[in-house]
Amino acid sequence: EVQLVESGGDLVQPGGSLRLSCAASGFTFRNYAISWVRRPPGKGLEWVSSISHSGGGSYYADSVKGRFTISRDDSKNTLNLQMNSLRAEDTAVYYCAKDRETGGHGVNSFDVWGQGTMVTVSS
Amino acid sequence: QSALTQPPSASGSPGQSVTISCTGTSSDVGNYKYVSWYQQHPGKGPKLMIYEVNKRPSGVPDRFSGSKSGNTASLTVSGLQAEDEADYYCSSYAGTYNLVFGGGTKVTVL
Numbered sequence: 001e002v003q004l005v006e007s008g009g010d011l012v013q014p015g016g017s018l019r020l021s022c023a024a025s026g027f028t029f030r031n032y033a034i035s036w037v038r039r040p041p042g043k044g045l046e047w048v049s050s051i052s053h054s055g056g057g058s059y060y061a062d063s064v065k066g067r068f069t070i071s072r073d074d075s076k077n078t079l080n081l082q083m084n085s086l087r088a089e090d091t092a093v094y095y096c097a098k099d100r101e102t103g104g105h106g107v108n109s110f111d112v113w114g115q116g117t118m119v120t121v122s123s
Numbered sequence: 124q125s126a127l128t129q130p131p132s133a134s135g136s137p138g139q140s141v142t143i144s145c146t147g148t149s150s151d152v153g154n155y156k157y158v159s160w161y162q163q164h165p166g167k168g169p170k171l172m173i174y175e176v177n178k179r180p181s182g183v184p185d186r187f188s189g190s191k192s193g194n195t196a197s198l199t200v201s202g203l204q205a206e207d208e209a210d211y212y213c214s215s216y217a218g219t220y221n222l223v224f225g226g227g228t229k230v231t232v233l
Contacts, residue, residue, distance in 0.1 A: 037169075037224075044126065044227035045161070045169065045212050050220070059220035095168055100180070107222045109159040109214070111180055113168030 002026035002112050004096050009117030016086050020117060022079040022096030030074040033099040033106025036081050038092035039116070048094070049081065050106035057105055064090075086121045093118050127152065127213055127225035134231040135203045143228045145196040145213035151223055153194035157216035160189055160198045164209045172211075173198060200230070208232045 008020040022034070035050040049070040050059045058070050069082040079096050094117050097110035128146040135141040145152065145160075152158055158176045161169035171180050173189035176196065186201045196215070200207050213225040 045163075045214075045224040046126075047214070047222040047224060050222075057220070061221070097169075100171065100174060105220060107220045108157050108216055109171060109174040110161075110169075111171045111174075113170070115166075115168050 002098075004098060004112055004114035006094060006096050006114045006117035009094065009119045011120045011122065012086055013123050014087060014121055016121070017082070017084045018086065018119060020081040020083065020094055020119070022081075022114060024077045024079065024098070027098070027112075029072075029077040031102045033104050034072065034079045035097045035099070035106050035110060036070065036079075036094055037097055037110070037113075038090075038094045038119075040089070040092040043092075046092070047107070050099075051079070052105045053099075053103050059105065059107055083119070086119075088121050091119060091121045125223070127215060127223055129211075129213060129225040129228045131226070132229045132231065134233055135200075136233045137203055137205065139203050140199060140201045141203060141230060142197055142199045143211055143213075143230070145198070145215075145225050147194050147196075147215055147217075147223070149194060151194075151215040151217040152191065152196050154218070155216045156191075158189070158191060158196045159214045160187075160196075161212045161214070162207075162209045163212065169212065203232050205232050 036048040098112040100111040160173040
């Protein structure tokens, strides 16, 4: 079964840091770009970041550029998101999502999603 | 990058059709064929229903169809069923490795 499982969500103070992980199984991880998408409470989905299948390209929404870093470990079939300088507006459920096609940059359509992990930024 | 505009809600009776609009600009929806639609039930991750404007992934019923005209894309759900009640989101590639989503539409089956 193709599956993505997020972890690492927590309550953190403004200005703090958090690292999210996404464990993939059931497909050839290294062949696909993977992304992070978030959903703030009561709001819609927001694309956060994508990393290409090779890891050579990483892309960010303006709202997180310079604060978040996406990375992948193909030996462990794992995607990570390092989040620094967290703000209240970063509060959301964070989903990892698999690109629908092989070999892409990932900033397109996503055919497999995880269940999400909750990040709360509050003092 | 501004979010795409969707109506906050839509509804229909079982068996009827409902159409959800997704309005962007010439920098996103109007300029690319990369419009997708997702369905999300409470507490679950989103599910891809339509990609590249009007293509259905394997396993998605043909009751779901997509189209685009100018800067506005649309999702039509025909023959509404109780399990179609969910939030629906559109997304579009917006150039220079940027992706934008719509604000979401809650579909209610009356």
